[in-house]
Structures are given as C-alpha cells and as structure tokens.
Amino acid sequence: MLVRIVIGLGTTALAFAIAGRRLWKISRLIRSGQPAPERLRGLRMRAEAEVVEVVGQKKLLRWTVPGLAHAFTFWGFTVLFFTIIEAYGDLFKKTFAIWGFGHNPVLGFIEDFFVVAVLVALSVFAVIRLRQAPARRERDSRFYGSHTGAAWLTLGLIALVMITLLLYRGAQSNTGDFPYTWWAFASHVVGKALHPLGSGVNSVLETVFVILNICVIVGFLVFVSYSKHLHIFVAPLNVAASRRPRALGALDKTPDMDMENVTEDTVFGVGQIEHFTWKQMLDFATCTECGRCQSVCPAWATGKPLSPKLVIMGLRDNMFSQASRLLAKNGDSPEGEPETLVPNTIDPDVLWSCVTCGACVEECPVDIEHVDAIVDMRRYEVLMESRFPSEAGLMLRNIENQGDPWGLGQAKRTDWTQTLDFEVPVVGDTIPDDIEYLYWVGCAGALDERARKGVQATARLLYRAGVTFAILGPKESCTGDPARRLGNEYLYQEQGKANVEVLNGIGAKKVIATCPHCFNTLKNEYPSLGGNFEVIHHSQLLEHLVASGKLVPGPGYEGTVTYHDPCYLGRHNRVFDEPRSVIDAIPGVRQVEMKRCREKSFCCGAGGARMWLEETIGTRINMERTNEALTTGADVVSTACPYCMIMLDDAVRANNKEEEVRVLDLSQLVEESLSTPASP
Numbered sequence: 001m002l003v004r005i006v007i008g009l010g011t012t013a014l015a016f017a018i019a020g021r022r023l024w025k026i027s028r029l030i031r032s033g034q035p036a037p038e039r040l041r042g043l044r045m046r047a048e049a050e051v052v053e054v055v056g057q058k059k060l061l062r063w064t065v066p067g068l069a070h071a072f073t074f075w076g077f078t079v080l081f082f083t084i085i086e087a088y089g090d091l092f093k094k095t096f097a098i099w100g101f102g103h104n105p106v107l108g109f110i111e112d113f114f115v116v117a118v119l120v121a122l123s124v125f126a127v128i129r130l131r132q133a134p135a136r137r138e139r140d141s142r143f144y145g146s147h148t149g150a151a152w153l154t155l156g157l158i159a160l161v162m163i164t165l166l167l168y169r170g171a172q173s174n175t176g177d178f179p180y181t182w183w184a185f186a187s188h189v190v191g192k193a194l195h196p197l198g199s200g201v202n203s204v205l206e207t208v209f210v211i212l213n214i215c216v217i218v219g220f221l222v223f224v225s226y227s228k229h230l231h232i233f234v235a236p237l238n239v240a241a242s243r244r245p246r247a248l249g250a251l252d253k254t255p256d257m258d259m260e261n262v263t264e265d266t267v268f269g270v271g272q273i274e275h276f277t278w279k280q281m282l283d284f285a286t287c288t289e290c291g292r293c294q295s296v297c298p299a300w301a302t303g304k305p306l307s308p309k310l311v312i313m314g315l316r317d318n319m320f321s322q323a324s325r326l327l328a329k330n331g332d333s334p335e336g337e338p339e340t341l342v343p344n345t346i347d348p349d350v351l352w353s354c355v356t357c358g359a360c361v362e363e364c365p366v367d368i369e370h371v372d373a374i375v376d377m378r379r380y381e382v383l384m385e386s387r388f389p390s391e392a393g394l395m396l397r398n399i400e401n402q403g404d405p406w407g408l409g410q411a412k413r414t415d416w417t418q419t420l421d422f423e424v425p426v427v428g429d430t431i432p433d434d435i436e437y438l439y440w441v442g443c444a445g446a447l448d449e450r451a452r453k454g455v456q457a458t459a460r461l462l463y464r465a466g467v468t469f470a471i472l473g474p475k476e477s478c479t480g481d482p483a484r485r486l487g488n489e490y491l492y493q494e495q496g497k498a499n500v501e502v503l504n505g506i507g508a509k510k511v512i513a514t515c516p517h518c519f520n521t522l523k524n525e526y527p528s529l530g531g532n533f534e535v536i537h538h539s540q541l542l543e544h545l546v547a548s549g550k551l552v553p554g555p556g557y558e559g560t561v562t563y564h565d566p567c568y569l570g571r572h573n574r575v576f577d578e579p580r581s582v583i584d585a586i587p588g589v590r591q592v593e594m595k596r597c598r599e600k601s602f603c604c605g606a607g608g609a610r611m612w613l614e615e616t617i618g619t620r621i622n623m624e625r626t627n628e629a630l631t632t633g634a635d636v637v638s639t640a641c642p643y644c645m646i647m648l649d650d651a652v653r654a655n656n657k658e659e660e661v662r663v664l665d666l667s668q669l670v671e672e673s674l675s676t677p678a679s680p
C-alpha cells in the first residue's frame, strides 16, 4: 500500500511542479502583452458565452461528427474528474468513495458510459486524421503545417487514460474491491476478460494499472502544458475574453492617432510580439492547430501563402522564442534582440494576401481573432515602415487628396442622379424635416459605372415606395474603410472624423448604405469617433418595404437566382435573411444556394483593400467564387455590394459567360421584376 501511495503521489508532485512552472511562465508571457481593458468588461455576456460555447460546445457542434466527438471528449473529461479522485482515493483505500456520492450505481454507469464514449470519439478523431493526412492531401488537408505527431500522441495518451482506468477497475472487480454494481458495465466486461487470471494476478494488476492510470494522467498534464493541447486550459479563458457580442464587425477602437505628440517611443500597430495585447497573446497560446480557419481561407484556397492557422502558429512560436526577453525583469539585461515580425515571422506576401473576410474568425472553435492581428501588423508596416504594395499608394493618395479611392473627385459624386426621372435632394446645412433618410451612396456606387446601376435602381425603388431620402453629394467622402483595412489608421481616422462631423452637423439620424463596407464602418466604427446615427443597409430596407407591402415585386423577371453573401454584410453584420426574403418575394424566381453560403460564404476577393491590389500569386479569388456560382446553373448571380458586383462581373466576363449569366444587385433584380413581362 505504501509503495503505491509513494509512487502515485510522488509522480503527481513531480508532474505538478513541471506543468505548474510551465503554465506560470505562459501566464506571465500572456500578461506581458499590452492592456486590453475592454476584454474584461461585460461579465454577464462573457459568462453566457462560457456556458454556451465551452460547456455547451455550441461552435464545435456545427460539425456534427467531429463536433459530437469533441463534445463527448470534453464532457467525458469533466465527468471523469470523479474517476481521477477515485483513483487517488484508491491508493489509500480500495473501496474509497467520494463524499456525498458514495457508490451510487448511476455514478458508476455515467463514468463507464463516458469512458466508452471518449474511446469512440478518439476513434473518430483517428479516422478524421487519417482521411485528412497532410502527407497525402498536402495543402488540401486542414492539418497541413500542424504538428501532427503531437496530435497522435495526444490521442494515444487520452486512450491510455481510459484503458488503464478500465483495466484497474476490471481487475478490482475480480478481487472483490470494486464498489460499483453491473451498472459500471464496461469495467465489469473488462473484469470478465481478466477473471481467468485469478484473484492473485488481478490484485497485482489492480495496483499496476491504478498507478499507471495516475502516471498517464499526470504525464498528460505535463504534455498538455508543452503542446497545442494547452487549449484545454486556455481556450475557456480565450472564449471569455473574445470580442463580444461578436468578434467581427468593427475592428477594435484604436488610440487617437495624435500626430502632434509623436515621440520616439510611439509605436503605431504591431511590429514586435510585445506590441500585441494580452488577449492576442492568449489567442496565440490557444490555437489548437485544427486548421479549420485554413480550410475556409480564400487566400489559401487559391494558392496564396496566407494560412490564418500558420500566421497564429508563427506568432505563437515567436512569442515563445522571445520569452526570455519578454519576461526579463527590470534591471535584468534581456537576452536576445527584439525581432521584427515582418518579414522574419510573417512574410509580406502572407500579410498582404488577406481580404479580411472573417471566414477564419467565424470558423475558429476557440474564438481566435486573426483579422485584428493581421490589420495590426499592416498598421505597423504602413505607418512605421512605409512598406506596402506599391499599387496601394495610389489608392491612399486618392482618398487623401480626392476623397475616393479612384481619385475621380467630389464633383462627380452626383453624376449618377442625372439619368433619374426625379430629383434627388442634396443636403445643405441640415437635413430637412420631411426627409427620413440620408442615402450614403459610397464611392463605388457614385463613381463606378457598374456599381452605379445598383445605386440608381435602389434610388428608384425608394422613390416608388414613397421613402424620402437625400444625399450628401460633394460633401460625401470615402469612409476610410479601405485605408483602415490596409493599415493606414491615420487616414481612416482623418476621413472618419471629417465624415462624422458632416453627418452630425446636418443632423443625420437615419442613414441608408448600399455598400456593406460603408455600412459596417458607419454603423460599427464611427460610433467610436462620435458618430450618432442609425444605419440600415439597402437590402434591409427593401425587405422591410416588401414585407410591409409598400413595394410589391412583379412578374417581370423569371429565372434562377443565386445570391452571393458579401462578407461585410453577412459574416461581419449577420444580414443573411433579408436579401433572400426579397428575392423569394419575386414571383418568378427560383432561388438556389451555392455550397458556400451565409456564414460560410466565400469572399469575392475585394475586401481588405485587395480591390486595389494586384493579385499575382495563385488563382484569382473572384474566379473561384464565380465558378461556384456558375455551377448552380443560375442565370442571375445577385448580390448586395458594389465591390462584389464588380469582382463577380469581371469573372463572369473572363469566363465568357456574360451572355448567359448576369450579375445584378438585389435592387436591380427587384426593379426588373417590376417591369412589364415579355409577351408570351
């Protein structure tokens, strides 16, 4: 008895010392990040997320088979805490019972049920890993670039925990010490198999396996603290600290870009690992290397070097490699030189390939926020190093000097109204009382020939439905979204402050936006610059007008439509149903979905300011998306974003399909339905 106590407790003490030291170091590393006070606010919301996402495994259960396997492993580990306590108690007294639970047969059943469930789940994981083997599928495997050896070791260790548990309990059932009845079915089955060995051998086996069970558990603890399975400890913290209510939408509020008070210590963006916040450091430590983000990334899917998983893994490796410098106390001479992240850890081609579509953030089961990390590094490159793709320079200068990315100038902002057969009022000093909405037209909508058609159709529909609206005309200027996503936070803030001043100045209370990028910026980002207005996307307003009977789609269009979700309308702002409801309300429409739709929609390739950058690596993202749309057989690809319109239309033409397939804004489609149907 003494020997088993000494071995069991001795091993445990040693493992706790090793794992504890490691976890303490990791916690210090995370805490060495910059402050992020907003990530500790809204405790109730965070507690709810913890219950739903961690305890309820909601995000993982989106994938039925692997989700259930993970959920059973997670719940199994929670329930099996009882068996761990019982194993330690067993070292001292073979019939040990947990106080308050005794040897309730239900507890015995639940324990054995979860042992079996976890073993089944491990088999599922093993099959998934074999089917997704990177050696065979290379870039198509979501585990490409992950530490697959460590993953197999993890599966093996968890299996050993379960097997040794069943073996010691089974042996116990043959020595008369097992306290549970046949309700602990799996232990009794194993006991039956061991029975022929006799009670003497079973007594020895019981001691060996209970000690082995404890050794494997504490060995797993040490392994976890050094491996990607660290997420067992840190994922619940990361979920709690994630941006709430959603990780997408607005980028985090950044400090005022006060160029008057720049000192030599001022850093804009993230150039070295210590410039990240503690929440971002926690992100890096939390990554499970599951590769779900990689498998949905449009840049990765089209052969570019960007994998959101590899970005996070690279930053994590950098964080650990810089640990002695980050943790050096005041007065110590820090070991090693600070390392600039780009290009040492993150290749520039990786950084500039991102379209900020948010598919990675949406997919990540542990709420890692890749887009923020990427934009933060872009900020440093743009503002501190003046390093960015040369084509972007023209776009930034155009916004700065002409107020739009194309440099066409404010005077052209009302040209689109000239073909309308009614007058669109241009707001003067204040918005008149009899005008309900300010229509924020957006640069593309006002200046690009194809995007203009969507804006004109929207204006005509609003007029027809009796909605009063006015525009800013030459007073409207780029929201700054492309500058912000490209990393030029200074230009974004300049544009934002000026626009907010105009909007607040005219007393705008309700704003309609056609462009989802403008919509997102006006709605989610301008409040932090003092913007105080309600913002609605034209697809939402159309849905409201149709639902209230103010706009009744007609029979003028008949055909098959597939709707492409713009990232900044769908994933970033959860507007999925409204455009579909409008399309469904058109009597002659048959709506078909692309395989990747709604939350899983695939970017058109224009976000993150990529609209203005050359796409020279891999295949074109807009071609990939358009090919998917074409396979539906639809004769109209509808969307609700001028960027998407342009990108998809380009790709349809590149496929020589423009005679068969049209790309139309939602409002164009509704307007067409209102035209007189062709005579039979």
Ligand code: SF4
Residues within 6 Å of the ligand: 293, 296, 297, 298, 299, 300, 306, 307, 308, 353, 354, 355, 356, 357, 358, 359, 360, 361, 370, 371
């Ligand atoms: S935001 Fe989109 S493009 Fe960027 S890393 Fe994530 S999935 Fe890839």
Ligand code: SF4
Residues within 6 Å of the ligand: 286, 287, 288, 289, 290, 291, 292, 293, 294, 308, 309, 312, 363, 364, 365, 366, 367, 368
């Ligand atoms: S970032 Fe998230 S989705 Fe991507 S590999 Fe890590 S845990 Fe998985």
